[in-house]
Amino acid sequence: MTFYDIAHESWLSISGNKMRSFLTVLGIVxxxxxxVIMVAVGETVQQSITDQFSSLGTNTIMIRAGAAQSAGVxxxxxxxxxxxxxxxxxxxxxxxxxxxxxxxxxQVVYGNKNxxxxxxxxxxxxxxxxxxxxxxxxxxxxxxxxxxxTYAVIGPDTAEELGLPKNPVGEVIRVRNTPLTVIGVxxxxxxxxMGSQDDMIIVPITTLKKRIVGSRFPNSVNMISLxxxxxxxxxxxxxxxxxxLRQRHKLKDSDADDFQITDMKQVMETMETVTGYLTLLLIxxxxxxxxxxxxxxxxxxxxxxxxxxxxxxxxxxxxxQETTIITQFLSESILISFIGSxxxxxxxxxxxxxxxRFVLHYNVPFSIWPVVxxxxxxxxxxxxxxxxxxIKAAKLNPIDSLRYE
Amino acid sequence: xxQTPIISxxxxxxxxxxxxxxxxxxxxxxxxxxxxxxxxxxxxxxGSGKSTCMNIVGALDSASSGTYELYGKDITTLLPDExxxxxxxxxxxxxxxxxxxxxxxILDNVMLPxxxxxxxxxxxxxxxxxxxxxxxxxxxxxxxxxQLSGGMKQRVAIARALAGNPKLIxxxxxxxxxDSKMGNEILKFFKKLNKEMGITIVMITHEFEIARxxxxxxxxxxxxxxxxxxxxxxxxxxxxxxxxxxxx
Numbered sequence: 001m002t003f004y005d006i007a008h009e010s011w012l013s014i015s016g017n018k019m020r021s022f023l024t025v026l027g028i029v030x031x032x033x034x035x036v037i038m039v040a041v042g043e044t045v046q047q048s049i050t051d052q053f054s055s056l057g058t059n060t061i062m063i064r065a066g067a068a069q070s071a072g073v074x075x076x077x078x079x080x081x082x083x084x085x086x087x088x089x090x091x092x093x094x095x096x097x098x099x100x101x102x103x104x105x106x107q108v109v110y111g112n113k114n115x116x117x118x119x120x121x122x123x124x125x126x127x128x129x130x131x132x133x134x135x136x137x138x139x140x141x142x143x144x145x146x147x148x149x150t151y152a153v154i155g156p157d158t159a160e161e162l163g164l165p166k167n168p169v170g171e172v173i174r175v176r177n178t179p180l181t182v183i184g185v186x187x188x189x190x191x192x193x194m195g196s197q198d199d200m201i202i203v204p205i206t207t208l209k210k211r212i213v214g215s216r217f218p219n220s221v222n223m224i225s226l227x228x229x230x231x232x233x234x235x236x237x238x239x240x241x242x243x244x245l246r247q248r249h250k251l252k253d254s255d256a257d258d259f260q261i262t263d264m265k266q267v268m269e270t271m272e273t274v275t276g277y278l279t280l281l282l283i284x285x286x287x288x289x290x291x292x293x294x295x296x297x298x299x300x301x302x303x304x305x306x307x308x309x310x311x312x313x314x315x316x317x318x319x320x321q322e323t324t325i326i327t328q329f330l331s332e333s334i335l336i337s338f339i340g341s342x343x344x345x346x347x348x349x350x351x352x353x354x355x356x357r358f359v360l361h362y363n364v365p366f367s368i369w370p371v372v373x374x375x376x377x378x379x380x381x382x383x384x385x386x387x388x389x390x391i392k393a394a395k396l397n398p399i400d401s402l403r404y405e
Numbered sequence: 406x407x408q409t410p411i412i413s414x415x416x417x418x419x420x421x422x423x424x425x426x427x428x429x430x431x432x433x434x435x436x437x438x439x440x441x442x443x444x445x446x447x448x449x450x451x452g453s454g455k456s457t458c459m460n461i462v463g464a465l466d467s468a469s470s471g472t473y474e475l476y477g478k479d480i481t482t483l484l485p486d487e488x489x490x491x492x493x494x495x496x497x498x499x500x501x502x503x504x505x506x507x508x509x510x511i512l513d514n515v516m517l518p519x520x521x522x523x524x525x526x527x528x529x530x531x532x533x534x535x536x537x538x539x540x541x542x543x544x545x546x547x548x549x550x551x552q553l554s555g556g557m558k559q560r561v562a563i564a565r566a567l568a569g570n571p572k573l574i575x576x577x578x579x580x581x582x583x584d585s586k587m588g589n590e591i592l593k594f595f596k597k598l599n600k601e602m603g604i605t606i607v608m609i610t611h612e613f614e615i616a617r618x619x620x621x622x623x624x625x626x627x628x629x630x631x632x633x634x635x636x637x638x639x640x641x642x643x644x645x646x647x648x649x650x651x652x653x
Contacts, residue, residue: 320489
């Protein structure tokens with residue numbers, strides 16, 4: 001028998017029982033579709049997490065003040081980090097950029113427009129740390145920091161909300177009665193929601209502390225954000241930072257850190273692990289329906305063997321060998337499974353892409369491996385569910401099967 | 406020159422295991438030889454063992470003991486797949502109930518043994534069409550078996566049996582499902598095949614009138630051969646041989 005013969009015979013058998021074959025195929029369609037969609041959901045979640053982190057960069061490390069423990073109780077924000085720490089950190093070999101970050105909220109006024117947004121006081125290094133690029137104007141420079149200049153860099157969303165002209169450089173906005181001259185607008189990053197970098201006002205940290213908030217501790221820093229060189233090892237850098245800060249804060253070996261380091265790479269890895277497990281769980285659930293579908297194939301094949309006992313007898317009488325019969329039945333179940341998988345794949349990809357694009361307006365990543373997986377699953381499912389019926393068919397005694405009514 | 410017999414059976418015994426345990430023997434020391442060009446009828450009442458004998462002759466079943474040579478080749482101890490190959494190459498089957506594949510057209514049915522032989526499709530088509538022409542069904546290629554009369558179905562079955570160019574045609578009650586007119590037509594066709602094409606035919610029947618078409622009768626009764634020879638004038642000879650066996 002040639003490959004054509006086998007495929008032709010299988011197709012004739014399957015198409016000879018249209019309704020039954022359709023229902024069996026449907027089981028596989030649903031199974032594969034569920035798996036493909038769940039893979040897409042998982043990948044979408046992972047992609048969106050990666051997107052959010054990549055706007056920050058995984059080689060970003062954040063150091064927060066406080067979080068020291070006394071008698072096992074966290075004692076809140078102690079002002080343990082200083083501007084001097086920032087200077088020392090900037091001299092570490094792996095550190096590409098560093099900036100203190102002082103967060104505040106601000107009610108901004110421009111003309112008759114009023115907008116509530118977040119405000120950060122930073123160093124020039126902040127632009128590098130946060131991967132900020134300028135649409136208009138320039139970022140804050142060190143002399144602005146030294147002079148506590150009343151300059152502000154604003155996000156594109158903020159500019160729009162305030163009704164600033166397209167290029168607002170030189171315009172004056174007011175925050176808590178402090179007039180700030182806009183010296184730059186950052187490029188849109190496209191993220192939204194709380195802490196969006198497109199909706200914020202960036203000022204020199206000195207300006208924020210001295211002029212806007214009026215802090216009593218101008219030298220203390222709540223948070224330091226730093227960026228490592230691309231080839232730096234986050235763990236080594238974290239160790240260096242820890243030992244530098246412990247040394248500078250004169251902590252004894254028995255003392256706990258009076259600061260808290262968050263390595264974005266670690267955070268991302270943790271998130272990815274969690275979503276990875278989540279995806280696996282979803283796929284496992286979807287795989288159950290695929291399993292049910294494959295049981296459907298096996299069931300159909302068993303019925304088919306029983307129904308076609310006589311046909312098998314005839315075929316064997318005129319010279320079909322056991323291996324030929326096995327091949328024929330296996331190829332029938334593989335064909336069913338293959339057809340089901342192809343439809344399931346198309347439907348799954350279509351649905352996930354369609355719903356993602358047109359309903360959620362999110363670019364669902366399309367990867368090749370659901371295709372590879374569904375084709376392999378098709379073959380495996382077909383083989384596994386076809387083996388038992390096929391062997392059963394092949395082992396039929398030709399005499400008995402010829403007598404079978 | 407001594408010709409190789411088509412079938413040479415020596416002391417063939419066959420027993421079947423019983424569900425309650427033990428075995429039941431249905432064939433006892435069956436020995437006969439069939440030469441090329443013979444037309445042999447195997448007769449016997451139902452339950453005599455003639456079907457079992459036929460199954461062994463047709464390589465559908467193997468004997469419990471004894472040796473069976475088909476065309477000089479000992480096939481007694483072959484495995485199922487080897488027997489399948491033998492059936493495909495040497496034997497053409499014609500069954501009482503035709504045993505055509507109901508969902509395949511006539512041409513497909515005739516081509517089936519050639520597919521299992523691994524012939525390329527054009528050759529299969531050519532050979533199958535030739536055979537359909539031989540049985541006068543060349544205009545029915547695309548018909549399904551259900552669309553044909555019993556006699557036509559049996560002719561298709563004969564075409565299928567002949568397609569593989571077998572040494573031997575085994576016909577199991579070939580007229581059992583046909584009325585006497587169509588039955589006679591089929592038997593005449595067998596006779597023609599035997600005479601004109603020299604095809605060896607072994608036919609199973611329980612009717613003496615049908616056995617008359619053959620040149621030789623092997624009568625089986627209760628698992629034993631009671632008569633092996635030319636067609637007797639009437640059936641009483643065979644019945645007497647049965648009685649003789651019963652007395653033994």
